[in-house]
Amino acid sequence: MKLCRKVGEGAFGEVFSTTNSSGDAVALKIIPVEGCDRVNGEEQKTFGEILHEIIISKELSSLKEKKHNQTTGFIGLKDLHCVQGCYPPGLLKAWDSFKTQRGSENDRPDFFSEEQLFLILEFEFGGSDLENSNGQLASVMVAQSILHQVTAALAVAEQELCFEHRDLHWGNVLVQSTKEKEASFLLDGTNHSLETRGVSVRIIDYSLSRLEIDGLTVSCDISADEELFQGRGDYQFDIYRLMRQENGNVWGDYQPHSNVLWLHYLSSKLLTMTYKGRGWRGVKQARLDLQRFHDNVLAFRSASDVLYNCGLFQ
Ligand SMILES: Nc1ncnc2c1ncn2[C@@H]1O[C@H](COP(=O)(O)OP(=O)(O)OP(=O)(O)O)[C@@H](O)[C@H]1O
Numbered sequence: 001m002k003l004c005r006k007v008g009e010g011a012f013g014e015v016f017s018t019t020n021s022s023g024d025a026v027a028l029k030i031i032p033v034e035g036c037d038r039v040n041g042e043e044q045k046t047f048g049e050i051l052h053e054i055i056i057s058k059e060l061s062s063l064k065e066k067k068h069n070q071t072t073g074f075i076g077l078k079d080l081h082c083v084q085g086c087y088p089p090g091l092l093k094a095w096d097s098f099k100t101q102r103g104s105e106n107d108r109p110d111f112f113s114e115e116q117l118f119l120i121l122e123f124e125f126g127g128s129d130l131e132n133s134n135g136q137l138a139s140v141m142v143a144q145s146i147l148h149q150v151t152a153a154l155a156v157a158e159q160e161l162c163f164e165h166r167d168l169h170w171g172n173v174l175v176q177s178t179k180e181k182e183a184s185f186l187l188d189g190t191n192h193s194l195e196t197r198g199v200s201v202r203i204i205d206y207s208l209s210r211l212e213i214d215g216l217t218v219s220c221d222i223s224a225d226e227e228l229f230q231g232r233g234d235y236q237f238d239i240y241r242l243m244r245q246e247n248g249n250v251w252g253d254y255q256p257h258s259n260v261l262w263l264h265y266l267s268s269k270l271l272t273m274t275y276k277g278r279g280w281r282g283v284k285q286a287r288l289d290l291q292r293f294h295d296n297v298l299a300f301r302s303a304s305d306v307l308y309n310c311g312l313f314q
């Protein structure tokens with residue numbers, strides 16, 4: 001646990017980066033389950049309530065090996081663990097450093113008993129999320145590539161799995177630098193590639209997502225989650241209401257336009273972010289192109305429709 005760092009948090013869990021036994025950089029999403037102690041003001045989830053996130057993580061991770069619809073745009077799931085006991089001191093130390101440096105809304109996870117169960121999703125390490133990359137990205141050209149990579153990944157998952165992410169805010173898009181100039185993907189059996197601009201994107205966090213496997217729907221019924229629909233102060237919270245308006249609060253159905261709503265949100269975030277290289281040649285045009293994407297994207301039916309027909313990606 002020497003190289004262990006806390007990298008993020010949510011109401012249901014803590015995320016730490018470390019190296020696994022094979023020497024790979026991984027992110028461990030640690031979720032307390034089945035216990036009676038309230039965590040961060042919430043009831044703990046049951047195994048049953050986590051199952052859908054595990055199934056979806058596995059399906060999307062497997063898209064990197066598919067022969068017809070293939071993408072590396074979703075985070076790789078490497079392993080799944082179930083452990084029992086209290087939080088180890090090494091993780092608490094990493095938790096404290098994170099709180100000192102970045103602050104935390106969560107309870108210090110030092111109150112769990114020896115009986116407490118945790119599910120640990122072991123993901124590939126995907127970089128830092130867009131929210132934490134503000135001011136770090138090279139230019140608005142990189143922003144265009146990020147949008148292209150997200151759209152391509154969503155399109156592939158729509159085609160293969162009738163997938164809707166439903167919570168694609170900027171904390172759920174990871175970026176890290178890559179030496180590869182191009183990223184390729186397979187859509188309906190056809191190979192495509194796009195310019196990475198030095199950045200590789202991974203989509204994470206499927207706690208609200210929906211997909212179909214062999215005609216069976218895996219989704220999360222949020223129809224009664226009033227709190228989720230009452231948020232104010234950022235366009236992100238309008239998106240939950242817009243999705244509900246469009247699907248009539250029926251969350252089992254497939255409405256790929258929800259992916260388009262999140263692309264609209266993401267393009268607005270990318271337009272307001274700051275970039276290191278503001279004065280480079282081509283930057284002004286790139287910003288105008290991104291603005292045009294934002295102005296027009298809502299008219300498309302799905303991420304696949306955006307990928308095939310939107311001017312920015314032709
Ligand atoms: N594979 C990963 N690589 C790098 N960082 C990650 C990874 N997974 C998660 N993170 C970091 O941890 C944060 C929280 O993770 P995630 O979004 O999966 O959990 P969450 O928001 O708690 O989910 P939930 O909505 O289920 O509560 C992310 O915003 C990101 O900064």
Ligand SMILES: [Mg+2]
Pocket residue numbers: 010171172205
């Ligand atoms: Mg999240």
